[in-house]
Amino acid sequence: MHQTVSLEELNYRPDSCELFEALRDIPGAALLDSSYPLSQAGRYDILCAQPVPAPANPPPGADAPAWHDYFSELGRFHRERYGKVQPAAEDIPFCGGLLGVLGYDSGNALHKVQATSAPTTHSGINLSAYDWAVIQDHLLQRAVLVAQPQVSAAVRRDIRLRLQAVPREVNTGFRLRQRFRSNLTEAEYRHAFERIQAYIQAGDCYQVNLAQRFSAGFEGDPWCAYRVLRSIAAAPFSAFLQHGTDSALLCLSPERFLRLHGHRVQTSPIKGTRPRHRDAAADQLAADALRASHKDRAENLMIVDLLRNDLGRNCIPGSIHVDALFEVQSFPTVHHLVSNITGELRADRGAYDLLRDSFPGGSITGAPKRRAMEIIAELEPHAREAYCGSVVYVSADGRMDSNIAIRSLLCHEGEIRCWGGGGIVADSQWRHEYQETFDKVGRFLAALESMS
Template sequence: MFMPNVEEVLSLSKENFNVIPIGFTYLSDHETCISQFERVRHEEHAFLLESVEGGERWARYSYIGRRPFLVVSSSGKTVDITFINEKKSIQKQGSPLDIVKDYVSRYKSPKHSSLPPFTGGAVGFFGYDLIHTFENVPRPKTPSEQENEMEFLFTDEIIVFDHLKQKTTIVCNLHVSFDDTEITLHEKYEQVCDRIRRTYEELQQPVRKKAVNTQVPLTEMRKNEVRSSHTKEEFCYMVKKAKEYIKTGDVFQVVLSQRFEQETEADPFDVYRILRSMNPSPYMYYYKSKDAYIVGASPELLVKVDDGCVENRPIAGTRPRGKTLQEDLSFEEELLADEKERAEHVMLVDLGRNDVGRVSEYGTVVLDSYMEIERYSHVMHMVSHVKGKLQKDKDFFDALRSCMPAGTVSGAPKVRAMQIISELEQQSRGVYGGAIGYLGFNGQMDSCIAIRTIVFQDGKAFVQAGAGVVADSVPEREFEETVNKAKAMLKAIEGGTDPRQIQTPVLSIR
């Protein structure tokens, strides 16, 4: 049974909706979202979005998409718009954020109680370097190897795996034109239903199953060279310079990062499978575009807008998981009592409240939770939850502009910290520190901070990791923190290269 039915579609078309989602749901308890994605991932463009809530249980929905009808990407203020079905492209000059907003706002879709929250929209990323187009922050001397600073796939077909009910919903959207008659809408409805049937048949085909070893040992080492954007001495010098700015009162914190680069033949999807097993996270994504793959497992929401509510979730403060329940609780008590961790967390919560407050109605910003402990497979984090009611004249693009980049990847005060980052790092960050997520035609938006993320491009894998520099930071320790954060991603790459011999790569800091 297709939902909504044709009578509902006729009614919705009169309510100023020009994109109407139609869904078909079936039992798929013998499947996983991974096996479903295996059948469609070889398209030129494809994505898989998944989530684990609170670090320990799967969120209800996973989203699969492919075959966009429109692709919007940018480098600097040059924006490329590719119309896939028409096989043509145009270029525009201007603010990439405003141009994406212009195209997303052309589509208006209803929410339907029988369908999942996300039924179509733009899926992609805003790279960190997009901030140079709307903030007073100079560009670094060296550009990123990653070509696009932003890219979004506009999709009107979504495959949704419901982990709770073990069902799959195929959603295809009917595009309404201003001159559609009742007869043409009936015809379009049947065409969309036929499209859903074809996708259903495709998902019933046998799938090639490939085993990957998710146990990544730390003992054996393979000399697989990994190059860094900075030597240890260079990075420590950056930390010392940042501390000088902190001492003079320019900033309270600066998040400095370095990029690791490795030649690889790894299958990005195998790497994703290893990551989701090693480090289940609130935001997990496999994103395949024409030029690159982006694979990640991010713990941190950047900003979310749902039914007029805007929210973010600052994360600061980390401890390893204990080997026993008693040790685990001991680490939790230690984290909550750590004055340095608490001070950093308070600073980032204040930043989050300020970011949300700029687009929220006066007096509506609240702390829904404060300094709660969330447990993940290998670590626990201290997390707070900031919410506000979005101003009536604002939308999710205003929320994105206000919150991006997060304080956890820039510092505080944010703009001055970003200026110092450009000066000291001297290289564009690319995807790292930006946002990854979806912009729904139904007004919903969800995005995470692009950390714990790998970019595959031109036979290379890029991993970037940062450390928050404060007044009492020890340069060598901050350097080691970035290396340790990167190792988990690099081990996953090694596993995707040869699942039979997953070993820890040797970092060759140039």
């Protein structure tokens, strides 16, 4: 039986953060944020709240078959809850469905990698089922409330009233209790780098992503921190997911992981980074140097080949194409080298098969993927949690989009954690790689420290 969803027009606001203020106190509030108008790269924002739980993660220590079964269970849950939902409209990307975070560390179990660092409450997968959402379309300058049939008229009315009476921002403040500290000293980073170089020279791998984690105690409202970071590093795949009064994921990612629309699959890996400069001539030189860099192009190509292989597990043979290779895309704090790969999903496969067989994204592991993940588990002293995982939605009508959760900060129990990493290949130099981790998140750290 086909189900139809309801659409109700709302007053459009250029900045969706103003609307999210009205929904933040509802449990499970989530904002998928294209950072418009600060970033012109995105089109849609998705605001939702009041979810019901999706299937729970397998228990700690569960093996790969248990995790494969979990993704099958997600598909079954999705079909039973939403049935055969008709697309609300071509320009409505999400009409309710599953939304949340796939923690990087859950990929270890999928790939039979023995984790050496202790998992945390944010290491697994945290997906919830949402039955309504507010969609902001910045291209059409349109806002709509889209709701599944089970959403009552009273709930829809409450949402409308909240959004009509958007409160002024209540700034409860945010401050660090001390400056950020890394979990790796410079000497420890160099030692890890040299271990990776030894593995590369031995033929174990071609590329490994190595990250360091910065942490500090904090007090106040993570939303205030997100608004500050958004103002300096707006990115089209940003998100703010609230997990409690002082627990939240702040994500300012420029990178798409997987998109599924109909049967068309798209992934857009980033490999290659240069910092932005205030001086226009210096900034152009940095972009040109990135475009011409043989090292960065080789690094990017390794990941393109890896992702073609990942997509091949679920796409029609011969349908996978590299539509763009080594494009320079510029963001507020960095230039990136980006490629784009597409394919056609097989008729007997769906979004959860695609996620299971491609996660985690190859751009943040290295190549070959499983061996790179083993080396990451050996050398990084703490779990990655949400970092390098994915913020994802799978709409009730089957449409999916997701990011690579880089440029991400996790607030939990009075501590804020932020990661910076980069891919290491045979001709990498440790000082340059070490500096690149700061190029990516240094402005984040400085901005939050200045709030203290």
